[in-house]
Amino acid sequence: MLSKPVKQALSGWGQYPVESCYVYRPEMIKELQTLLSERDGSFISYGVGRSYGDTALNKGGNVIRMDRFNHFLDFNEETGMLTCESGVLLEEIIDVFLPRGFYLPVTPGTKFVTVGGAIANDVHGKNLHKDGTFSEYVQSFELLTANGEVLLCSREENADVFWATVGGIGLTGIILTATFQLIRVESAYIDVTYERARNIDEAFEKFIAHDDDYKYSVAWIDCLASGDSLGRSVLMRGDHAKREDLPASIMEPLKPANKLKATMPIHAPSFVLNHWSIAAFNELYYTVNKDADKIVEQSSFFHPLDSINDWNKLYGKKGFVQYQAVFPKNENPKAGITKMLEMLSKKKTASFLAVLKSSGPANDGLLSFPMEGYTLALDIPLKDDSLFPFLRELDELVVSHGGRVYLAKDSSLPQDTFRKMYPKWEEFLTVKRKVDPNDRFSSSMSRRLGLTD
């Protein structure tokens, strides 16, 4: 029986844009194949909607929810190699395997993303400078292509499709299963060093001096500070705590923390997040975090916002946009990031969160985001359309420094800027046309970026 769609107004996590799509929720591969062969129109797969913008939206077209494909298929206790369906959440992987001494090789700022989404967006985490992106640990995956064929892709087999699918925002087909490496850990805790930097110069000095000493490294930046304090920040860097580092009070070193959750019940009124409230928050955050070493539970280090359900509602009904840019190492990234902070501080476009990270070298993913250098991530409440011209100014700055913005968080990049940022777009299209000659896989984002008609 052919499954039925639900017509629904859908958005990504940023709640912008909202688009009407026909949403399917198949449960078996056979159903997916029937859908592809019997339904007209284009398709894009959708995990749990944690990409921020329109990556997984398909205005007027079909969206395939993959959340019922959530089974583990194989696990090797010796090697830590895991095979699972693409709808498995990173959260489930932590819950099942952390108590057995295994952890995700790369985890983004939320554990509520699917394995398929992690590959299609080639996500990264706080170990981007050391360990690269999620795809580094992917041995292979199965891809359902437009003609209903299941294609095994790895670095050896169908390598061109592998590298077009990694970071390929769902345009080569539907990722069905994936095999990837988990890492061994001794505890569910992270040994974190907190260190304050008075301004951007000091932050960069500290990054350059000690980044290599830590597996995980990130800096929270007060993006409203200006003048001599421009770029003042709190650096948070750490490693998986070894068993002997833990205080005696921790009886079960591998047990993830209890899931006490708060829920953001309604959309916050728009006046809650304004220049003054955010400045006050940032002031407080900077003051509270003194230089110190602390042992913290993994989830509060990696996924601090996950403890609040629907935290995106904090930004009100209009939603917010995320903007993450990478500035390559050889084009004076400090100057680029300083300029960006100046623009933000001047515009008073209150960004609640700004995060600075160093990035390791680019991989072979044709549309993968990272490149060796520094990345700055912002989320900015969407108050009115005047934000978009400002984002275009940021784009220009990024392009002039040889950098690019992260597609998983984007919702407004123009086609010509995209092509400047991702010079391998033509190579990507060659592979895309090989496996999907009729553009059966297409999204609002791919049409905006000129990757499909």
Place this chain on the structure above:
Amino acid sequence: MAKILILGATSSIAQSTAQKLAENGHDLILTSRNTEDLNTLKRDLSIRHQIDVKLKPFDALDFDHHEAFFSNVVEETGGLDGILLMYGAMADQKVAETDFEASRQMIDVNYTSAVSILNIAANYFEKKRHGIICAVSSVAGDRGRKSNYIYGSTKAGLSTYMEGLRNRLHEKGVQVMTVKPGMVDTKMTYGVVKDSPLLADPDKVGKDIADGIQKKKDVLYTPWFWLIIMLVIKLIPEKLFKRMNL
């Protein structure tokens, strides 16, 4: 720890129930017409919960082989502690009104086959003086409505059968639990039932069933608020009810 046989293990409710039972450390024997579809679930359960899972082919309508099927499972497991009947068929009411085959399919799957296999299980557990018999019926069996009374009547039959079985086996120390779910967010309802606050997550229903077994419940409405809803619906006088559009 017990060995529990789940008939019709591929449905969303059955999958969630299996997860909860496995989490509680029970070993499972899963059945379906096509065990290939079940293999994914078996692998998932064994990885997540490190338990022993067996797969068995079972055809609800192949009545002649139910006896052999059941004794084979008992033999291979070295003794069974429970049986959960979780399959069901629902045809479109309008189709079933004019096409007897569609009605008969529901009657045979939901009622006749249940009587066939559960009779066998009941005799086994009665002799053992221990065990759990559980079947998923439906709130639709509590009152006939024009929108789905043929399906509802098969579930009413099942509920009454279970009630009698409970009465018979109570003194023998066998738990007989009837599960009455309301609307659940499954393949059956996706795209049919529009986003409703009454639509339950299968994980919630699965947890309720596993808890219900643990707490030795007789009749389980899940989610719980269906108990209240059906109480009210059952109280409406027939004179009024027959005029209603439900």
